[in-house]
Amino acid sequence: MKKMIMKRLALLVFVVFGVTFVSFFLSHIIPGDPARMMVGQRASEETLKQVRGQLGLDQPVWIQYVTYVKNVISGDLGTSIRTQKPVLDDLTAFFPATLELAMAAFFIALLIGIPLGVLAAVKKDRFWDHFSRLFSISGVSMPVFWSGLIIILLFYGYLGWFPASGRIDLNINPPTRVTGFYLIDSLLSGDIVAFKSSLKHILLPALVLSYAQLAVITRQVRASMLEVLGQDYIRTAMANGIHGWVLLYRYALRNALIPTVTVVGISFGSLLGGAVVTETIFGWPGMGKYVVDSISYLDFPAIMGFTLLISIGYVLINLVVDLTYYFLDPQLRESEVD
DSSP states (O other): OHHHHHHHHHHHHHHHHHHHHHHHHHHHHSSOOHHHHHHOTTSOHHHHHHHHHHHTTTSOHHHHHHHHHHHHHTTOOOBOTTTOSBHHHHHHHHHHHHHHHHHHHHHHHHHHHHHHHHHHHHTTTSHHHHHHHHHHHHHHHSOHHHHHHHHHIIIIIISOOSOSSSSSOTTSOOOOOSSSOHHHHHHHTTOHHHHHHHHHHHHHHHHHHHHHHHHHHHHHHHHHHHHHHTSHHHHHHHHTTOOHHIIIIIIIHHHHHHHHHHHHHHHHHHHHHHHHHHHHHHTOOSHHHHHHHHHHTTOHHHHHHHHHHHHHHHHHHHHHHHHHHHHHOHHHHHHHHO
C-alpha cells in the first residue's frame, strides 16, 4: 500500500507538468489580448505596451511557460488579471464553497443512488427497476442548465420554498470562518439561524448537480448487484437460512461496491469540475463562477490555476479509490501479505 501511495504521488508530478503545458499553450492560442482587456479599448499603445511588459506577455511563449512552471513549483500561481489578487488567494477563498456544494451533491447521490440501485436489482423487471431506468436515463440525458432553470422556476418562482441564489440570506451574517463550509461553521458556532439558511440555499444546487452522477451510480450498483446475486456463495447463504436485508447488505452489497467504487470516485471528480455550470445558474459564489468570470475577461492565470487544482484533485481522488479497493477487497490484502 505504501508503494502504491508513493507511486500515485510520483505520478502527480507528471500530471501537473502535463496540465500546465497543455493549459498554458491552449490559453495562448485563443485569440485575444488580456492586457487590452485590462487597460480598456481606449488606452494608448504606450500604456498597453507597459502593461504587457508587467504581465510578461512581451516575452516569447516558451520563456513565459518556463517562468510559470518555476512560479508554480514555488507555490505562486500568478496574479489574477481580473481581481489583481494572487490566484492562490482567490482559489483559497472560493474553493470551500465549491467543495461544500460538491460534497453535498456527492452525499445526495450516494444516499439515493445506492439504495435505488439495490432496489432495482432486487425488483428486476418490475416497477422499481423500470422507475430507476427511467430516472437514470433522464439524469444522464438532461442538461444541467435546463434542469437547474426548471428547478428554480418550480421551487423558487412558483412555490417559493427555496432561494434561487447565494449561500446564505443577505440579512444573515455568515458564520465565523473555520472550515469555510457554512453548514459546518454555523454548527460549530452554534448559529442555528445561519445553518438553516445555508441548508436552504445549498439544497437546490446540490440536487441539480448530483442528478447526473446519481443516475450513473444507480445503474452501476444495479448491474453489480445483479452479478453478485447470481454467485454461488449467495445461493449458499440463502440455503443456510440467510435472507432479507442481512443477505443484501452484509453479503451482496459489500462485494457489489468494489466495481462501483471507481464510478463513485470519478463521480466526485466530475462534481468538482461540473460545478461550473451549476454555480453560474444559481449564483453560487464558488470556483465555477470565478472561472467563468475569468474566461470572459481572458484571465489566463486564474483559468490555469483552476485547471491545475481540479487535475490535482482527480489524482488524489484516484488514490482514495485505490485505498478503498484495498480495504473492501480482502484478496488485495492477502496478495500483499503473500
